[in-house]
Amino acid sequence: MMTDKVRIDSLSANSLPQSNESFLNRQAEFESNVRSYPRKLPLAIAKAQGVWITDVENKEYLDCLAGAGTLALGHNHPEVIQSIQSVITSGLPLHTLDLTTPLKDEFSAYLLSLLPGQGKEYCLQFTGPSGADAVEAALKLAKKVTGRSGVISFSGGYHGMTHGALSVTGNLSPKEAVNGMMPEVQFMPYPHQYRCPLGIGGEAGVKALTYYFENLINDVESGVRKPTAVILEAVQGEGGVNPAPAEWLQRIRKVTQEHGILLILDEVQAGFARTGKFFAFEHAGIEPDIIVMSKAVGGGLPLAVLGIKKQFDAWAPGHHTGTFRGNQLAMATGLTTLKILKEERIADKVAEQGEWLKGKLAEMQKRFPVIGHVRGLGLMIGIEIVKPHEAQDHMGCYPADGELSALLQKKCFEAGLILERGGRGGSVLRLLPSLLISNAELDVFLDKFESALLNAGVKPV
Template identity: 40%
Template structure:
């Protein structure tokens, strides 16, 4: 796309990266990183792979304390969907802060407006079928609440989750998270959780055939639910991300979610769609599942719902699933009024500027650019996604698909020095997870892709030099 002033340009600090320190981290960042290491707990993770200290951010640009500006393809782990410090959303926040901040679960116009907007953005045919509840402020809190509600409703205990799935760090949320590294030193979480394969086409045993891949995953699920020798008693619910996030930004094969819901309901099992990362217009639709024309019994929301980073989570569930009474699930900071105001502002911003269409357009534009890079660099094995939830999987060999986590690690470090941020994930830590603010412009995307290409070229050149040196060394003997 030609370089023009875009309608979203004014919502960004700039539209390009700018590195002014000799290296990243710069001197002031180093001081703050050292202080952090001294006084903050060792669970800190992001500054280890992206070492700098943040001063401010606006739109899709983050500025550190040394004056370096980075293009943000990370969006606070998919949180700041309408951009860092979006002034239109912050106007709602500032007005609310002067009126009311904490109100437990008392009704306010602010809260009821947010609920109505959530329901209004569901498919029109089902808007009357769902209710909304609030719990604690994080995505993990929403998952805990969803599992609790399913168990209360069914009177059953078990949960089926999926390989590659991520749902959070609290007890139940971690129990249904597939990555065993997170719980290798924990002797117990909630019991009766069972995992089954997700519809992950790139690494499906069925040779990349969509139909066969979908059937493979559905057949495994049917076996667990319908074969009395599967060893699994009928569970309370199945929990699945509509698009896997930490697992590598993996969209399911079309039809998978639809058949999953059908199989579950045929066996009297509830379905929970985790839309914490894939929801709030991340794919262009309000919920990722809406791309596939399917709705579950319970939906978890968080992250982007707070618009510009305010903590909030919600459950959206069918009225027929209502099974708990007053006080059965509470949380002191549920539905904080400032976070609700941010949600209201974000919903209005999305509608005012048609962010849905923009997200789809920018997602297609980013994907096209990444596919162009894949033609040039043969270690890009797969480019996939919906809207602005994109995964780029790196492999050592396109035929064997051997994961290449070392390349991803080096790429992230190289891109950081040039002013580009992205998260890493995937089953083998070999996937670039691209989840920028939805307000990103074509110019920012072009600049991000240029940095990525420069970094790939630098790394590839270094690899070739090592190969040539090895050949020369062998020849000298």
């Protein structure tokens, strides 16, 4: 064991390059062309703490990506690290398939207590380690429950890159060269605060979309067979940070219940206090039939779980499995994270900070008209970048500017700020920082973001 440690230390100290460029060149040699983040955020990370990342050249970055929302408590939270150390020294195996342990028992009870009605009507299913694995399980279960095969999903939705999950994902780019997608997936328009898909906008647009959904299900001439499930995000993440109106979500819940259609809520990115509620669907006061959970639920380590209404737990033993569904380290870090989020009332803090930050960005928007729209809930915020010198559409919206958004992401990175992009054409800059980010650190974000705008050649008015 000591020999192995010496070898690893020696490799780290003497053999590896010490510049971002060198590491990235080696990564390009080692890894598939499929890698994406290093192309937008060209760094090699040496260490991280809280909301700060330090690269191998000792430059610091304010991290407003946080593992795409996975790191709810930021990097290397001391209690999370302690929970890992406790498991390692406890004698527990690191994974247990679906065998239980005292740790899994405690994690399960605590997670259930956070679900609607304190989880009394729900049971848990541990799937594979990723959100996509959980989506696949949810789709399979819905088909098993109803005996039907069709699924309704929504434009702009993102549910993963595996076969079924990609089939219900809106983005066309990863589907281009993949034939034989899952059949009978019907996409419908999702509400959008800035770019109404029906070209109506405002409350009238929401009402029209609500009617459209209900009519599709009820109309015997719709051409769409009654689906097994409806899958959606209460706040779309990759699709450009689009919160669903409560009225629309409530009507979808009502219609699906009336027709025996399972409602699957994908809370992989928006769940666990991210939007100012523990789950994003809570803003509409609804209860899903299946809740898809990953990212923050594992406290930074791989874990994916379904919350299933007990009446729909139609599985027979062994009909859906996954080797790494018993990740004990992730249950430890997840339990620690959930307790901190709940006991320290982080959702309330996040809700307040989100409104404050949107207000500050709205003030910035007055000086920088390239900021076309600011939206989101809690610390899940989107900034849509537009072309203010071109003609507005009939709803008063300017054309999206994906090129400037990409340039701003680059200038933010150069200023020491890590942001992600999303939405149509990548025109939306997205904030997903640690939920423990301080107001002072949010001020740093605002300063760095304004500097990026200026360095990108955007002139204030």
